[in-house]
Amino acid sequence: MNHCFQGDCRDVMQRLIADGARVQCIVTSPPYWGLRDYGHPxxxxxxxTLQEFMANMVEVFELCRQLLADDGTLWLNMGDSYAGSRRGGSLVNDSSTLQGSKKNQEACRVAGVTASRRRDDAPVPRSDVRIEGLKSKDLVGQPWRLAFALQEAGWWLRQDIIWHKPNPMPESVKDRCTKAHEYLFLLTKGERYFFDQNAILEPVSPNTHARLSQNVQAQIGSARANGGAKTNGNMKAVGRKVASSGDVTKNNASFNAAMAIMPTERNRHSVWTIPTQAYSGAHFATFPEALVEPCILAGSRPGDIVFDPFMGSGTVASVAQRLGRHWIGAELNPEYINLQADRTRQHGLLLELAAVCVEA
Structure with missing residues (x-):
């Protein structure tokens, strides 16, 4: 536990499954198709082709399903791209394609496509690929294609969560809106699974209290406010009306009782507004820790194992360790292993220092 294995995630998971390992929660963001070259065969x-990519993703997540506990959850982040070619200074021209062309893949590398796990370091979504069945400038729909493929493969597709980015990368496009969101899918092995709803409750909106106040004021003196009994003549307020302010709710027993039981938290909504987060240890933008945290809190208990088959710079490991979970990862690029070690070591030192302070 608390280790990232260097290599193809499929090989890593096959070994873990053979050894009898099981994880409670998987949080990950796989490579998007046709957008980055990691420099590894x-x-x-x-x-x-896109079809081959989807087939490989289904294979990857079938192994994830075997590794996952029966009541476990998979939280899958996936961005999108556009069909057609990128224009303006690239060595890749309009006729380029990734339909089996090694020359094109080499051209992408020469053009300076940054090797990174996440795509937020460039104006995205963008793509240099022609896709059979799609027109130039068509939205590929990678997130939903993958979600439906996994659903067909046997996963329960429980929810689509919108990751709203208040600080999206600028785009120079003039015929559509700037992309400011990605998808996060919640998938499970069965219809019943572990989900800690209370761990990710969010504060109620101030407007909720305002609406309740208006509702109580509207009911004061009505039949509903008098236990259903009919009133004679004009409706009268239950409480004392303060003439100076005109506030019929002040010192009103019904209003005070209603506000006393007003909840301060609510079930988390499916749109998460989370800024992208830079990480000084790498030249690419990483998973924001604030995006990973609710996934781990809802999908696991302290002491459980969290897994990321595409560990990258180690954000999932870092957050899992900070929240008192164990973690396992897989990463193809050996250069990222040191980044992961630095991030998890920093949290380990903080925990040790905190323990010393408590003892003192």
Whole structure:
């Protein structure tokens, strides 16, 4: 536990499954198809066709399902891209394609496509690929294609969560809106699974209290406010009306009782507004920790194991460790292993220092 295995995530998971390992929660963001070259033979994301990429993703997440506990959850972040070619200074021209062309893949590398796990370091979504069945400038729909493929493969597709980015990358496009969201899918092995709703409750909106106040004021003196009994003549307020302010709710027993039981938290909504987060240890933008945290809190208990098959710089490991969970990861690029070690070591030192302070 608390270790990232370097290598293809499929090989890593097969070994873990053979050893009898099980994890409670998986949080990950796989490579998007046709957008980045990691510089490793056999890497996922540069398959000749979108269909092959989806087939490989289904294979990856079938192994995830075998590794996952029966009541476990998978939280899957996936961005999108557009069909057609990128214009303006690239060595890749309008006729380029990734339909099996090694020359094109080499051109992408020469053009300076940054090797990174996440795509937020460039104006995205963008793509240099032609896709059979899609027109130039068509939205590929990678997130939903993958979600439906996994659903067909046997996963329960429980929810789509919108990751709203208040600080999206600027885009120079003039014929559509700037992309400011990605999808996060919640998938499970069955219809019943562990989900700690209370761990991710959010504060109620101030407008909720205002609406309740208006509702109580509207009912004061009505039949509902008098236990259903009919009133004679004009409706009268239950409480004392303060003439100076005109506030019929002041010192009103019904209003005070209603506000006393007013909840301060609510079930978390499906739109999460979370800024992208830079990480000084790498030149690419990483998973924001605030996006990973509710997934781990809702999907696991302290002491459970959290897994990321595409560990990258180690954000999932870092958050899991900070929240008192164990973690396991897989990463193809050996250069990222040191980044992960630095991040998890920092949290380990903080926990040790906190323990010393408590003892003192």
């Amino acid at each position: 056999g890497q996922l994301g540069l398959e000749p």
